Amino acid sequence: MRHAAAALIAAALLALAQDVATADANPELDQLMGLLAQRRHGEADFSETKYLSLLRQPLKSSGVLIYEAPDHLEQRTEAPKPQSVVLDHGMLTLQIGKRQRVLRLADYPQLAPLIDSIRATLAGDRAALERVFALNFDGTLEHWQLRLEPRDPALAATLKRIDMRGERDAIREVQVLQGDGDRSVMSITPRE
């Protein structure tokens, strides 16, 4: 009996291990990434709502997202005030009012993962995502959800997780939960 129990436990462990291995390989995530990587260009409308603890009511904004594979991403806010954020080859250019700031993303270890996560997802760059985040894929290629959780505890203190929802090669929603409980929801509607 003892042997049988041990065998059962071993079998269960083995199955579990196989499960883990399968989860790790994650063929659907690979498929999704492959699909996203094929897309060279994208343009979409977005509307975003930010819930900040400092503010008594949420901030709403809307505008256009433009993506050129593999490393150009633009977020042009049109309302309530024009503002643009352009990520190009690792350089982040912020235009707020009359003021322009150019940042090298690599110099901002707290900020880089958040901004780069969307670019890397659009580029289908699983390796880049997995360097920073633990990935959790759910759903089907038609309707998928991807959860990104920072591996580095220091980063997790400011950025708790990112949840993306999408349909095939289009991201439809990005939710960001920050370490202090502030969060934002961005809905994305591809332009045809």
Next chain:
Amino acid sequence: MIRTRVVSLSVWLALVALALLVVARARYSADLSAFLPRAPSAAQQLLVQQLQDGLASRLILVGIEGADGATRARVSRALAAALRARAEFVSVSNGEDASQDADREFVFRHRYVLSAAVSAERFSSDGLRAAIADNLELMASPAGLSVKSLFASDPTGETLQVIDQLQGAQPRRESGVWSSADGARALLIGQTRAAGSDTDAQAQAIGLIRTAFAGAATGTPLQLLLSGPAVFSVDARLTIEHEAVRLSLLSTTLIVTLLLLVYRSLPTLLIGLLPVACGALAGVAAVALGFGVVHGITLGFGVTLIGESVDYSIYLFIQSPHGHANTAATSNAVTSLWRTIGLGVLTSICGFASLLPSSFPGLAQLGLFSISGLVAAAAVTRFVLPQLPVQLKVADLAPLGAAATRLLMRVRLPWGVAAALALACALLLYHDRDRQWNRDLSALSPVSDAAQALDASMRTDLGAPDIGDLVVVNADSEQAALQWSEAVGERLDQLADEKVIASYDSAARFLPSNATQAARRASLPADEPLRSRLAAIAASLRLKPDALAPFVQQLAAARTAAPLTRADLDGTSFALGADALLWQRAGVWHALLPLRASAPALGAATDPSAADPIDIDRVRAAVADVAPGHILVMNIKHELDSLYGDYLSEAVRLSLAGLAAIMVLLLIALRSAARAARVVAPLLLAVLVVAAGFALAGMRLTILHLIGMLLIVAVGSNYALFFDRRAADREPSALPLTLASLLLANACTVIGFGVLAFARVPVLSALGATVAPGTLLALLFAALLASRRTGGAAPRTGG
């Protein structure tokens, strides 16, 4: 006879012993000061000071290339840690987190005295509302995460304002350490404790870096790159030493072989070299006594100049009948020979004496070295060699001389042709007169173009300004220097708005004057007006009422904080910047404000040879009324080049004066204008042809070419004087031996300097390429111009 011998030899030995004592106790220097003037202008003085021991001269730039960013970063950290443990380094910066955290902490803590935006208006109701609204907008942007943690205590965004002010001073980071703009190279800056002019200490520091790198990079394919002024000096010294040793070995071997072939006697050879050794010894001793310190460069050139002295013993051995100088039967010939050699020495002295008043210590030393060396060599040849109890043996050179004589008899160079050649060369030189001299100091630099390009690219990556345009503030106190820096800074801000300059650095950016700090602190509102202003703003911006409570506390603390001082910068990367831009020396405070021209494309190396892209006159005009007499605006390259240009013009003037002195000397000694002209003509012709040759080859002349020309005259005058003596003495029988000795002497000179022409160090090759062909031509012209009158009717003059 015996008494003469005893006296001569004892005096000689005593002098040699004395000279050896002086040489052994002399101070030798290998720094740049040989190239720097004795009485410079204020701007030049500052420049010289900076080159010798300024902070810039103590920075070693280190690059690590190869493998991947993570490996480079690991080795960068290990290398920095190893070097920080050494007393030879004051600091080692590589941008790693510790210093980055210290920088952020410093900026945050002192933001209200550092931010140029702090003013009473900014903290009025409207100003606060606008600043907070702006910052809120930034926080709501995708980049908001980076400023969010600051918002509650810094809602007006002063921290960001300060970071903006200081931007440009920080290189790119890759895997947490500084890297080049393209990310392919990790970068570090080491600051040595020793001054840049202490080449030995710098060599040791560089050795430490190499050893530490070898330890840190074991098992990786990484490569180490080093640059900076100290690296250049150490490399240059090594190259010059290496080249000098290699080439002098080669030329010594060649000359000794040639002399052995001719003399066929080792004792004769050794005795022939004795005047050379004594001359070099006397030269070094004279310079040590006259200047207190002997420049390495003087030794380098001086030893080649002494090549003339080997000629004396050649003349003595070959032209004295039977190779003996001490028999009564030959005393007339010997006296005549010595009159000629003596005149040759005097001509050379006139030439080199023209270098003595030079304000360039290197040239003045060279002049003294050559004069004393030649006198000593001639004296030893004249008074010591004949007294040595050695039987001198020389192979019979009469057949060689006879062959040369027969050849010479057939070739003619009519004076008309010589004059036409001289005229043609002079016309060519006149036509090229604007491009004739290279007035760029870098023409003398032994630093290769590749090394200069590497330095420029590392400097650009590190955000260190190139050697370019500077505003310099001189003041009696640190505070005055900072206040004037701030006043100059306001003018420079305007120039930046007008795009005259792109930006500038100033110590006042991270260390504002106490007055400015006090003014900024005074513009911060007290608790009460602040609280009610913030309440109104919070309501209108829909902030939660207590969201800005930390701000009120921090502002209260900032109002009463002690002034920020230089000591507060310790541990941050701004400390290095502060020391580079603000220092005290001999009771005077100096502040530097380096200017940047409109930014080149990211990562593009600036071309050091490009024309100054900044309109320096507009800068000068803009700061003219800020503390007149205390502010200098200068372009370093321009100052250096004008420094060098001054030397060059001075050296040209002095050389012409030397030439005039030689003419006067010959006139007096030969008592005939015609004879003096005939002696000088072949020398001038040789110099003209060599100079024209350089012009035709498109090579521009440097100060070393000029010294080479002086040497052509010095060495060539011996040749011309021998032909003159032979013609004057009407001794046709002496012609073959005279020719043979001149051919041998010239062969030695051409070998010595010809080898030098192949040196990789520009200063050495310039000298070799001038003297080798020049002396050959001088001999040729002297022979050809004299041969016309062989057996002719020259009037017999003199003794």
